[in-house]
Structures are given as structure tokens and as C-alpha cells.
Amino acid sequence: MHLPLPLPVDRALKKLGADLSLARRRRSLTQAMLAERLGTSVMTVRRMEDGHPGTALQYLARALQVFGELDKMGDLLDTAQDTVGLMLMDERVPVRVRKPRQVEGVL
DSSP: OOOOOOHHHHHHHHHHHHHHHHHHHHTTOOHHHHHHHHTSOHHHHHHHHTTOTTSOHHHHHHHHHHTTOGGGGGGTTOGGGOHHHHHHHHHTSOSOOOOOOOOTTOO
């Protein structure tokens, strides 16, 4: 059973696909040329450029590598910039830290 994509997710995938298409065309690559570099079919490139949600993530990573932008994939969910996650962690930081008790007879 497949749940329908939320509209913001669908829009983000469509934009990513359009951006991939523009990046390819700016580099004067045909879909067939990109498919060959990605090790996939032209149909997969078309689906990726259309923002199809079933396209394997490996092809996005390979396309970013072909375009010289693979490092941007590492920044997608950079934990050092995860403001919500950091805020949640900070909420759990104790107000006071106490020295651990020494248990008698234990070195």
C-alpha cells in the first residue's frame, strides 16, 4: 500500500528533477549521455528529471557526482546544523551536574 505523497514532498521532488534537467542541459549532456555516465537507462533519467518518487537514491548521488556537486549531498541533513535536534538535546541537558558518589570498598 502506497500512501499519497504530501504536496510539499511532491513539489520538492519536481523541483529537484527540474534542477537536474537544467544542470544536465547547461553541461550540454543529452539524457542518453547522462544515463551512460550514471550506468542506467534513459527512462530512469527521464523519471528522475520528472521528479518521480520511485527513482533510486543512488542515481541522484551519481548525477550529483557527474555534475561535480556530490559534496552537497552530505549537507542535506548535516547534524551540526540540525536546529530542532540540537534544541531537543539542549532541553535534556541537566541544570546541575554532580560528582558521582564513591562506593565504599570499590577502587
